[in-house]
Amino acid sequence: MDSGEENDIVCLDESFFINDNYQIARFTFGSQILELYCLQSASTDFDLTGQMVWPGAELLNNYLSKNSDILRGCSVIELGSGVGITGILCSRFCGEVVMTDHNDEVLKILTRNIELDDSSKNSACSAKLKSAKLEWGNSEQLDDILQRHPEGFDLVLGADICFQQASVPLLFHTVKRLLDVGLKKKCRFILGYVSRAKVMDDMVIGEASRHGLRITEVAGTRAEIRNLGGVIYEITCP
Numbered sequence: 001m002d003s004g005e006e007n008d009i010v011c012l013d014e015s016f017f018i019n020d021n022y023q024i025a026r027f028t029f030g031s032q033i034l035e036l037y038c039l040q041s042a043s044t045d046f047d048l049t050g051q052m053v054w055p056g057a058e059l060l061n062n063y064l065s066k067n068s069d070i071l072r073g074c075s076v077i078e079l080g081s082g083v084g085i086t087g088i089l090c091s092r093f094c095g096e097v098v099m100t101d102h103n104d105e106v107l108k109i110l111t112r113n114i115e116l117d118d119s120s121k122n123s124a125c126s127a128k129l130k131s132a133k134l135e136w137g138n139s140e141q142l143d144d145i146l147q148r149h150p151e152g153f154d155l156v157l158g159a160d161i162c163f164q165q166a167s168v169p170l171l172f173h174t175v176k177r178l179l180d181v182g183l184k185k186k187c188r189f190i191l192g193y194v195s196r197a198k199v200m201d202d203m204v205i206g207e208a209s210r211h212g213l214r215i216t217e218v219a220g221t222r223a224e225i226r227n228l229g230g231v232i233y234e235i236t237c238p
């Protein structure tokens with residue numbers, strides 16, 4: 001006879017676990033005030049880390065708002081955008097911003113935040129904000145984006161996207177392609193990195209060099225953020 005465990009069919013789909021009770025939250029970075037939908041804590045059943053704002057986004061947004069010249073007139077692609085707080089800030093200064101994520105649930109809230117931003121009074125000075133599905137290492141999805149941007153982007157951005165060891169090599173694979181395509185534009189990758197484990201600190205440096213990229217710490221950006229150590233890295237093709 002089969003054990004009870006083997007016969008145990010669970011009739012729940014993933015929507016049962018998804019908390020989409022988003023609330024509008026307000027964030028200030030320098031002179032920029034952003035309002036967007038997010039959760040205050042992450043769901044753990046699926047990869048829904050992107051439903052909330054992470055310390056790395058605060059770190060990167062503070063850096064970008066203090067150094068907004070970096071963004072002026074640029075075309076930007078953001079990886080692992082989550083609710084979109086970094087891309088939306090950039091749109092105040094940039095020519096164009098494509099925010100990407102791999103999670104369909106996260107892409108829904110990202111789209112909702114783009115619509116919210118469009119309808120706000122700031123939209124007049126906002127760049128065109130777009131969203132696109134992009135799983136790191138997925139060449140087809142990246143080809144789709146690059147078909148629409150054959151010259152590539154001026155900047156690749158990522159906030160708090162190095163937290164799972166298995167995805168870091170794939171992330172750098174995608175970054176390398178974007179930097180190669182944007183070579184003429186001297187494209188660079190700006191990463192808001194938050195340290196949670198030494199193994200990840202080493203892996204980020206190691207994967208950048210394994211992909212033939214130069215990684216440098218931006219001077220003066222080491223900071224403590226929500227009790228964690230953070231730093232801004234700039235990653236380029238040498």
Ligand SMILES: C[S@@+](CC[C@H](N)C(=O)[O-])C[C@H]1O[C@@H](n2cnc3c(N)ncnc32)[C@H](O)[C@@H]1O
Nearest residue numbers: 049050053054057080081082102135136159160
């Ligand atoms: C910790 S959250 C950071 C979100 C946002 N950048 C922030 O700092 O608030 C990581 C984000 O990366 C996305 N992500 C994780 N693994 C990914 C992968 N393999 N490909 C694309 N996006 C991924 C998640 O869906 C999530 O939105």
